[in-house]
Amino acid sequence: MASVWTKTKFVGVRYREHATRRHGIRLDRYFALNYKVIGKVKNEAVGWESEGWTAEKAFNLLATIRANIKSGGGPQSLTELRAERQEKAEAKKVEQKAVAKAAMTFREFWVAEYWPAQTLKTALTLQTEDGYYRKWLLPALGDIPLRHIDVAKLDALTIHLVKSEKTPGTIAKILGIVRQVWNHAVSRDVLNSPCPVKRVKKPRKDAARQRFLTPEEATKLLQALRVRSQGVHDEALLALFCGLRAGEIHSLTVADCTLATQTILLRDTKSGKNRYAYMAPEIEEMLARRMQGKEPQALLFPAEGGKVRQWVSSTFDRVVAELGFNKGITDARQKVVFHSLRHTFASWLVQRGTPIYEVAKLLGHSTVRMTERYSHLAPDTVRQAALGLGAILDKKSANVIEFRGKVKNAG
Numbered sequence: 001m002a003s004v005w006t007k008t009k010f011v012g013v014r015y016r017e018h019a020t021r022r023h024g025i026r027l028d029r030y031f032a033l034n035y036k037v038i039g040k041v042k043n044e045a046v047g048w049e050s051e052g053w054t055a056e057k058a059f060n061l062l063a064t065i066r067a068n069i070k071s072g073g074g075p076q077s078l079t080e081l082r083a084e085r086q087e088k089a090e091a092k093k094v095e096q097k098a099v100a101k102a103a104m105t106f107r108e109f110w111v112a113e114y115w116p117a118q119t120l121k122t123a124l125t126l127q128t129e130d131g132y133y134r135k136w137l138l139p140a141l142g143d144i145p146l147r148h149i150d151v152a153k154l155d156a157l158t159i160h161l162v163k164s165e166k167t168p169g170t171i172a173k174i175l176g177i178v179r180q181v182w183n184h185a186v187s188r189d190v191l192n193s194p195c196p197v198k199r200v201k202k203p204r205k206d207a208a209r210q211r212f213l214t215p216e217e218a219t220k221l222l223q224a225l226r227v228r229s230q231g232v233h234d235e236a237l238l239a240l241f242c243g244l245r246a247g248e249i250h251s252l253t254v255a256d257c258t259l260a261t262q263t264i265l266l267r268d269t270k271s272g273k274n275r276y277a278y279m280a281p282e283i284e285e286m287l288a289r290r291m292q293g294k295e296p297q298a299l300l301f302p303a304e305g306g307k308v309r310q311w312v313s314s315t316f317d318r319v320v321a322e323l324g325f326n327k328g329i330t331d332a333r334q335k336v337v338f339h340s341l342r343h344t345f346a347s348w349l350v351q352r353g354t355p356i357y358e359v360a361k362l363l364g365h366s367t368v369r370m371t372e373r374y375s376h377l378a379p380d381t382v383r384q385a386a387l388g389l390g391a392i393l394d395k396k397s398a399n400v401i402e403f404r405g406k407v408k409n410a411g
Helices: 055-071 078-102 106-117 123-141 151-163 168-187 215-228 230-242 246-250 281-291 315-323 339-351 356-363 372-377 381-391
Strands: 013-023 026-037 040-048 263-266 275-278 400-403 406-409
Touching: 013 055, 026 055, 040 055, 040 078, 055 078, 106 123, 106 168, 123 151, 123 168, 151 168, 215 230, 215 315, 215 339, 230 246, 230 281, 230 315, 230 339, 339 356, 339 372, 356 372
Parallel strands: none
Antiparallel strands: 013 026, 026 040, 263 275, 400 406
């Protein structure tokens, strides 16, 4: 390659020729700039003629740089100018990509962006969300561009769910998935507007479970479960006498259970906090049996392969059906499910006079308000306490009336 630089008619622009490579009828030329900044000479390469550069194009770059140097603003070298143009080009690409993503339909965004990011959710949660997506969200929103989903379309979805006799709780969960998708799009700079789910009027109904077992029903259930499955029986025992959720039971390890203090440590619960449960004699005996010979990190109720179990065995529902606990019942709040055992635990405690605050702590409720639905089961101590105030005053001191602004003894 030749090393001799040749000046062009454009001041500050020069070139050198390639030793062998030709561009058209002449040797390929490599252009460069030569100029001064604060008295210092700068030499900066521009590029080859075969890449589209000409002396005039190079001079235009130099003119821009000189103008910036004179004004004191903007890129004041070819390196800075290229960096600025590269930054603008990348910003434009990002903008174009965001516009393209926002034009994606709900279905396309779900498949390409949202669903692959849901790696931290449990298998049961993923199964539930996927079911709601396929049955309700895909038919209603699948072909609509994400940015065109608004309150009107979500209202139409809600009305359809109500007509399909979905419970308020189920409707809230389905709309909650839409909100998660929207928030994911915002976090990826695909959307920048508030989620329309916030303005959707949702049907309201007290979905709290009301059914709890009598001691006789609980005895029948545990006896039937023991015959069918010792494992399901033991899970039910923990729910009934410790108030544990199914997920809490399935996450228990040997190390979480301390027989010496009769305590069970529940880690990373639904409320985000750890709490303790306490072993009744039946629980202590059962846990001692299940813990025997196992390593501290071993799960007490593992699924196949030693993994954490994701759902309660269908054996529980079959036994409940055989016992006829749900026969003729259509209201989901009145049906016996595995969670009814936790509800029974709380109900029995309140019936025995345990303060609501203490029950809330045992259940792991974040606020007492969540536990107040059991308050109607408490002994009638409130009324008795109020009526009992009458005994504080004796008959003589109590027998006073106000007469013309003065207190007089009625006697």
